[in-house]
Amino acid sequence: MYNVLLTILLILSAIIIIAIFMQPAKNQSSNVFDASSGALFERTKARGFEAVMQRLTAILVFCWMLIALALVIISSK
Template sequence: MDKVIFDVLLVAMLIVSAILVVSILMQPSKQDGAADAFSGGSGELFERRKARGFEAVMQRFTAITIGIWLLLGFMLVVLSTK
């Protein structure tokens, strides 16, 4: 029974990993502020701008996906020690 649960969790981990990679790659680039910070620009590097629209949705989705990924990883570790 433990082997079946382990295999199901492993497949779920692989699927969530693929979704996580795609969600990270879909997030908008923030290179604008980095270029200004290194060239002595306006100092927007340390300003915290609130995400809106698509960017906010992707940030929340990525955070939730990371949480699920960590939970699955922890469950796999616990099952592998039995």
């Protein structure tokens, strides 16, 4: 059981990394230090692909945390 959960955790870790890199950039890096950029700290609602990727990443991280917690509980016995 421990080895199966550990394998799932490693695969899930790779999928999370891919999902994070697939997310679109929030802002342009050239405008980060521009004083006229008023949209830097504004929160805009994610739509379309960005919303799907945010939800998918959140679900994957939640599953990752559950599996990691299960591995800790199993290994402490």
